[in-house]
Amino acid sequence: MPTLLKNTTSPFARIAHAALIEAAVPDLAVRIVDQWNDDPVLLAANSAGRVPCLVLEDRTAIAECLLIARHAGLAGAAPPFPRDEDPHILALAGLALGICDAAVQTLVGRRIVSGNFTDTAFDAGGIGIRRRRAMVDGLAQLDARIAETPGERLDLATLGAVTALDYVGLRFPDAGWIPSTPRLERLCAVTAERPALRDTKPFL
Numbered sequence: 535m536p537t538l539l540k541n542t543t544s545p546f547a548r549i550a551h552a553a554l555i556e557a558a559v560p561d562l563a564v565r566i567v568d569q570w571n572d573d574p575v576l577l578a579a580n581s582a583g584r585v586p587c588l589v590l591e592d593r594t595a596i597a598e599c600l601l602i603a604r605h606a607g608l609a610g611a612a613p614p615f616p617r618d619e620d621p622h623i624l625a626l627a628g629l630a631l632g633i634c635d636a637a638v639q640t641l642v643g644r645r646i647v648s649g650n651f652t653d654t655a656f657d658a659g660g661i662g663i664r665r666r667r668a669m670v671d672g673l674a675q676l677d678a679r680i681a682e683t684p685g686e687r688l689d690l691a692t693l694g695a696v697t698a699l700d701y702v703g704l705r706f707p708d709a710g711w712i713p714s715t716p717r718l719e720r721l722c723a724v725t726a727e728r729p730a731l732r733d734t735k736p737f738l
């Protein structure tokens with residue numbers, strides 16, 4: 535059976551997992567690994583030591599969330615989903631990934647500077663400020679452009695947008711700089727019980 539190596543917080547792992555669920559990839563197993571401590575199972579599958587990584591039955595290992603999502607679209611029991619090829623959807627998914635990337639880089643930057651996710655010294659430096667701006671501007675743009683009412687099948691833009699908002703909220707709770715995102719919040723609410731998002735909700 536295909537096994538997804540992930541942790542419980544990574545937005546990239548959530549996008550990959552949600553795409554696999556949405557495409558109804560059969561017999562999917564999930565294994566939680568520790569990407570920060572050279573987990574041997576993860577390193578054997580992905581020399582980059584990062585989650586997500588999907589290990590197929592023949593031991594082929596696919597890293598990178600969008601490549602896993604692409605594989606899911608072909609391997610799943612659900613019919614092909616041309617909407618995920620629509621440039622408009624790809625543009626929004628890219629915007630969401632940019633937010634996720636800026637958030638993750640902020641945490642990695644904090645860890646590099648002080649070894650501690652909660653020490654915010656990194657955030658005040660040049661790169662920290664740019665990453666913060668990417669999150670703030672990205673969320674505002676996504677809020678203005680995302681469709682609030684998703685179709686029966688969730689596209690990559692929806693999976694990415696909900697993932698980005700949830701991840702920023704998880705990692706920067708009560709941060710005064712997070713912009714107001716009423717449309718994104720409504721999207722999160724109306725998709726909260728969809729298995730792809732409900733069953734992949736991140737937690738610390």
Ligand SMILES: N[C@@H](CCC(=O)N[C@@H](CS)C(=O)NCC(=O)O)C(=O)O
Nearest residue numbers: 544545546569584585586598599638
């Ligand atoms: N571009 C990759 C990013 C994956 C990534 O950065 N994963 C992080 C967790 S959010 C990780 O495993 N980091 C461990 C490390 O950098 O050593 C993707 O789209 O999957």
